Amino acid sequence: MARPKAFDEQKILNKAMRLFWEKGYQATSIQDLEEHLNVGRRSLYNTFGSKHDLFLTALDQYTKTESPDFDGSCPETSSVDLIQAIFEELSLEALGDSERSGCMMVNSAMELAGRDSDVTGYSENAIKAMTNGFYKLVRDGQIKKEIPIDKDPMALAQYLANTMLGFRVMAKMDPQKETFENITKVVIQSLK
Amino acid sequence: MARPKAFDEQKILNKAMRLFWEKGYQATSIQDLEEHLNVGRRSLYNTFGSKHDLFLTALDQYTKTESPDFDGSCPETSSVDLIQAIFEELSLEALGDSERSGCMMVNSAMELAGRDSDVTGYSENAIKAMTNGFYKLVRDGQIKKEIPIDKDPMALAQYLANTMLGFRVMAKMDPQKETFENITKVVIQSLK
DNA sequence: TTCGTTTTGCAACGATCATTGCAAAATATC
DNA sequence: GATATTTTGCAATGATCGTTGCAAAACGAA
Numbered sequence: 001m002a003r004p005k006a007f008d009e010q011k012i013l014n015k016a017m018r019l020f021w022e023k024g025y026q027a028t029s030i031q032d033l034e035e036h037l038n039v040g041r042r043s044l045y046n047t048f049g050s051k052h053d054l055f056l057t058a059l060d061q062y063t064k065t066e067s068p069d070f071d072g073s074c075p076e077t078s079s080v081d082l083i084q085a086i087f088e089e090l091s092l093e094a095l096g097d098s099e100r101s102g103c104m105m106v107n108s109a110m111e112l113a114g115r116d117s118d119v120t121g122y123s124e125n126a127i128k129a130m131t132n133g134f135y136k137l138v139r140d141g142q143i144k145k146e147i148p149i150d151k152d153p154m155a156l157a158q159y160l161a162n163t164m165l166g167f168r169v170m171a172k173m174d175p176q177k178e179t180f181e182n183i184t185k186v187v188i189q190s191l192k
Numbered sequence: 193m194a195r196p197k198a199f200d201e202q203k204i205l206n207k208a209m210r211l212f213w214e215k216g217y218q219a220t221s222i223q224d225l226e227e228h229l230n231v232g233r234r235s236l237y238n239t240f241g242s243k244h245d246l247f248l249t250a251l252d253q254y255t256k257t258e259s260p261d262f263d264g265s266c267p268e269t270s271s272v273d274l275i276q277a278i279f280e281e282l283s284l285e286a287l288g289d290s291e292r293s294g295c296m297m298v299n300s301a302m303e304l305a306g307r308d309s310d311v312t313g314y315s316e317n318a319i320k321a322m323t324n325g326f327y328k329l330v331r332d333g334q335i336k337k338e339i340p341i342d343k344d345p346m347a348l349a350q351y352l353a354n355t356m357l358g359f360r361v362m363a364k365m366d367p368q369k370e371t372f373e374n375i376t377k378v379v380i381q382s383l384k
Numbered sequence: 385t386t387c388g389t390t391t392t393g394c395a396a397c398g399a400t401c402a403t404t405g406c407a408a409a410a411t412a413t414c
Numbered sequence: 415g416a417t418a419t420t421t422t423g424c425a426a427t428g429a430t431c432g433t434t435g436c437a438a439a440a441c442g443a444a
Contacts, residue, residue, distance in 0.1 A: 002390035003440040024303065026218045030432060040392060042434085047391095051432065100306030109365045110302040111216065114292030123365040155374035162375045165361040166354035173301045173315040173357075182347035183354050190382035194420035195410040222402060232422060234404085239421095243402065 009047060012037050016048075017058035021104040024111050025055050056118055062104045063126065070133030079141035083134070083160065084188050090164065091180035094171035106168040127161065134160040138191075147191050156191065163187050201239060204229050208240075209250035213296040216303050217247050248310055254296045255318065262325030271333030275326070275352065276380045282356065283372035286363035298360040319353065326352040330383075339383050348383065355379050 015037045019028050030051060034041050048054040068086060094102075101107075109123040135157035141147035147156070163183070170179065207229045212220050222243060226233050240246040260278060286294075293299075301315040327349035333339035339348070355375070362371065 001442050002388075003392080003442085005391070006440095023307075027307075029430080031430085040394095041432090042392060042394090045433070102302070106361060106365075107302060110294070110299060110361065113364045115215075115219075127362075127366040152374065155378050158371050159375045159378040162358035162362060162371075163354060164358075165365075166356075166358035169298060169302065169357040169361060170319075170354060172305045173298075174319040179350050179354075182344065183351045186347050186351040186382070190378070193412055194418075195422080196412085197421065198410095221400080223400085232424090233402090234422060234424090237403070 005043070005047070007037075007039050007043070012039055012047075013058060013061055016054055017061050017104070020055055020058050021062065021107070022099050022101045024107060026111065052118075056122075059104065059108055059119070059122055063122070063129075066104065067126075067129070068133075070137060078146060079137050079144055080146045080188060080191055083137055083141075083191070084184060087163070087167065087180070087184040087187065090167045090171075091177070091184065094167065094175045094180065095177055097171060097175070100172050100175070102171045103168040106165060130164065131157045131161045134158075141191070160187070197235070197239070199229075199231050199235070204231055205240075205250060205253055208246055209253050209296070212247055212250050213254065213299070214291050214293045216299060218303065244310075248314075251296065251300055251311070251314055255314070255321075258296065259318075259321070260325075262329060270338060271329050271336055272338045272380060272383055275329055275333075275383070276376060279355070279359065279372070279376040279379065282359045282363075283369070283376065286359065286367045286372065287369055289363060289367070292364050292367070294363045295360045298357060322356065323349045323353045326350075333383070352379070 016033055019032060019036050023032070030041050030044070033039075033044060033054075037044075044054065048057060068089065070086070105123065105126045108119050109126075112119040113123045114120060131154075135153055138147060138153040138156045138160070142149050142151070142153060147153075166183075167180065170176075208225060211224060211228050215224070222233050222236070225231075225236060225246075229236075236246065240249060260281065262274075262278070297315065297318045300311050301318075304311040305315045306312060323346075327345055330339060330345040330348045330352070334341050334343075334345060339345075358375075359372065362368075
């Protein structure tokens with residue numbers, strides 16, 4: 001019916017996500033996007049609306065594709081080992097992240113939560129999802145008798161979520177292998 | 193010898209600190225500063241140099257005046273109680289912070305660490321200072337036999353610092369009294 | 385090929401950014 | 415009161431911000 005787009009919308013969205021992830025919302029200009037995505041600004045506006053819209057779409061894409069998954073829970077695997085694997089994965093991410101990009105959701109929350117209602121909403125949902133993921137793992141661990149049944153699973157879930165957020169800050173402030181390992185050891189020990 | 197300044201330099205610096213603290217570096221414009229500090233921009237530049245200089249001076253001021261103190265360690269007080277008091281204080285700060293300002297050092301690190309070498313340096317120092325503060329408390333707790341002597345005090349210190357960073361993110365993302373209380377309970381329990 | 389529709393490139397928009405030149409105002413010292 | 419020195423207010427700088435109007439280009443459908 002008409003002239004087709006000269007770019008892959010999904011690919012461009014992913015590249016935009018990467019850029020916002022690395023630099024943050026305010027520090028990423030339309031010109032930055034134009035250059036790194038190889039797409040004219042007019043096409044960006046045509047396709048994604050405003051800069052703010054594009055950012056929210058990118059943040060949405062992030063939560064859908066880049067959030068750590070809490071799945072993998074099956075009858076024969078240890079839940080505590082799974083939790084430990086999550087923190088080890090976080091550590092590896094942080095150490096391999098030469099740009100210190102960290103976590104886009106936490107970055108966005110730190111930059112905009114409280115002043116941008118959309119981002120504030122996303123943040124609260126992210127906390128809920130994260131806590132919920134840990135909750136399931138903790139409950140699973142209690143059922144498997146790896147984690148004492150008398151401990152409050154919701155408290156433990158919030159505690160683990162908080163630890164994860166700490167990791168995300170450490171990734172920005174001073175990412176050190178030994179630090180991550182030490183913390184992980186203490187946290188895992190505290191579950192037993 | 194000459195015309196005196198019409199403002200109190202320290203007071204103005206404090207006000208600038210508050211503004212950067214609330215809004216972040218990039219989101220705070222010279223015009224914002226002019227208006228909130230009631231000082232002409234020309235005087236700001238005369239006194240503090242550039243915006244970036246002013247920000248660094250403000251950040252320095254923050255670490256000197258607003259950093260949580262780890263003192264208070266005396267022979268008859270419990271170290272673990274002191275640690276618990278620190279987290280309870282953090283919780284109170286977060287809950288009473290209607291603007292969700294959080295911690296200026298963590299905010300600055302999240303916004304600029306990795307791209308601003310000055311801020312990167314400040315961040316690493318802050319982590320060191322924080323960890324060192326907790327380390328002393330932990331060692332003290334071990335001497336007083338409140339904390340098992342076989343635990344690695346540096347690991348515990350890093351673990352507590354990480355928890356503190358998590359609190360700072362929670363303060364932005366979803367500050368809830370119950371959450372802070374639950375986490376504190378688990379953390380304190382894990383020391384014993 | 386022609387028509388209808390959408391995308392694209394170009395150039396500009398007004399707004400705001402951090403920074404500064406300059407001259408008038410203000411004060412301490414003489 | 416005169417002079418030297420600093421601060422202040424004003425206005426402007428060039429740069430960059432996000433956004434958009436417009437016409438040409440590109441394609442599917444007829």
